[in-house]
Amino acid sequence: MKANHIYDYVERLGELLRVDSRQAGTKHGLQPVQIEVLHYLAICNRYSDTPMAVTEYLGLTKGTVSQTLKVLEKKELLTKQLDDTDKRISHIKLSTKGKNLLNKVVPTTMFVTACEVLSDEKQSDIASSLKQLLTTLLHANDLKTFGVCSSCRYNSETEGGGYFCKLVEQPLSVDDVQLICREHESKV
Amino acid sequence: MKANHIYDYVERLGELLRVDSRQAGTKHGLQPVQIEVLHYLAICNRYSDTPMAVTEYLGLTKGTVSQTLKVLEKKELLTKQLDDTDKRISHIKLSTKGKNLLNKVVPTTMFVTACEVLSDEKQSDIASSLKQLLTTLLHANDLKTFGVCSSCRYNSETEGGGYFCKLVEQPLSVDDVQLICREHESKV
DNA sequence: TCTTTTTTGTATCGACTCGATACCTTTTAA
DNA sequence: TTAAAAGGTATCGAGTCGATACAAAAAAGA
Numbered sequence: 001m002k003a004n005h006i007y008d009y010v011e012r013l014g015e016l017l018r019v020d021s022r023q024a025g026t027k028h029g030l031q032p033v034q035i036e037v038l039h040y041l042a043i044c045n046r047y048s049d050t051p052m053a054v055t056e057y058l059g060l061t062k063g064t065v066s067q068t069l070k071v072l073e074k075k076e077l078l079t080k081q082l083d084d085t086d087k088r089i090s091h092i093k094l095s096t097k098g099k100n101l102l103n104k105v106v107p108t109t110m111f112v113t114a115c116e117v118l119s120d121e122k123q124s125d126i127a128s129s130l131k132q133l134l135t136t137l138l139h140a141n142d143l144k145t146f147g148v149c150s151s152c153r154y155n156s157e158t159e160g161g162g163y164f165c166k167l168v169e170q171p172l173s174v175d176d177v178q179l180i181c182r183e184h185e186s187k188v
Numbered sequence: 189m190k191a192n193h194i195y196d197y198v199e200r201l202g203e204l205l206r207v208d209s210r211q212a213g214t215k216h217g218l219q220p221v222q223i224e225v226l227h228y229l230a231i232c233n234r235y236s237d238t239p240m241a242v243t244e245y246l247g248l249t250k251g252t253v254s255q256t257l258k259v260l261e262k263k264e265l266l267t268k269q270l271d272d273t274d275k276r277i278s279h280i281k282l283s284t285k286g287k288n289l290l291n292k293v294v295p296t297t298m299f300v301t302a303c304e305v306l307s308d309e310k311q312s313d314i315a316s317s318l319k320q321l322l323t324t325l326l327h328a329n330d331l332k333t334f335g336v337c338s339s340c341r342y343n344s345e346t347e348g349g350g351y352f353c354k355l356v357e358q359p360l361s362v363d364d365v366q367l368i369c370r371e372h373e374s375k376v
Numbered sequence: 377t378c379t380t381t382t383t384t385g386t387a388t389c390g391a392c393t394c395g396a397t398a399c400c401t402t403t404t405a406a
Numbered sequence: 407t408t409a410a411a412a413g414g415t416a417t418c419g420a421g422t423c424g425a426t427a428c429a430a431a432a433a434a435g436a
Contacts, residue, residue, distance in 0.1 A: 003302075003303040006295075006299060006314060009322055010201050011227070013198050013201070013202065014205055015246060016322075019248075022395095031421065031422075033423095043196075050384080051386095059203065059204070062385065063423080063424070063425075064423050064424070066386055067386090067387090067423085071421085106192075107195035113328045114191075114324045115191040115194065117324060120190070126190075126194060126317045127193045127197065130194065130318075130321075132314065133314050134197055136305060136306055137201070137204060137302040139305075219391095219392065239413075240413060250415090254415055254416085259392090274403070275413095276402045277412095277414090278413085379436080380433100382431100382434085383433085385428100385429085388426085389424105389427105392421100392422080394421085398416085398418105399415085402412085402413080402414105403410100405409080405410070406409075
């Protein structure tokens, strides 16, 4: 029964990252949660760039997310565009300014510094353990996985070397399948 | 260069823990940071139960911590006692109420549920990787380690099977050396 | 087709966090 | 003996976050 140990480590690592992220963000007037929103938007696909998707990913309420997005829009770090077919939905895109800023603060120097003293093999081991813990945590608690398309059961490979999503019934590019999706469901 | 991957996983795990911790705490009117403070006080030794030590551990400012402690004291989850020799310092102890509450919310059910589906061996692997990452992160960035006395270079074993800290020049019990200390320095 | 329900999103309010600054007391250094 | 450093509190403003209320569009039902 190592649940306590694992919890302790994740809590501590999370604290350190949060403190570091706060410090990194302060230079640019950003809060930790704002960095997380920008980070999400940088790695999600075009079906998952909506306020509701951000809400599900971060586990906050839609009101909270709406406020945060409003602030980030005012800072010109992102733009909103109404969906072509569904007028309720808006799509959020990082602006160039937003992308540049994000690259400056993620990952924080703390993590880069630590990884420099670890061998590539060790880093892979750690990444693998983290991935396994995360996956287990999500599945055991019936949480949305937000995985990349290439690991999704709705995704299939076409003859031409491209990809196709059977859920939204749209073709996907090589770049597309490396982004995370709110509809993601792991292959069985 | 896996720094980005590792950062992503830790960020996501931290988010999940924070959301879960918020939910667990809400039932008892506690904020995530308040749970972290209680958690720290439950595992630190008698030389590290001061407001300044909490400040260092959580990476916040002393003003912020002072406020949080004031709230927790009003909730009767902890008590403050002035130090015998140094009148500037106060020692914070969890009350019985505080200990009981903490046991209800840490670790959260999310982690317990996840660990139930993992073998003991897998859990050990993951815990080991997390520990290695944490240790590397702390050392590579010259951060305070807050380790347990048993892994500290100031700690020595006495003939009678007890322990002795060469820094504070005081004997330590078997229970003592399993607590974390703000003066901790890893053995070389 | 018309009505009801659901989904997506915004607005506002209050409790709380957090850093910054100022301030006090006690201890330590000069 | 005086100055500096350390531990701690008080207060303020910007911002998070949940809760509630609300609006508009889409989906479901009759």
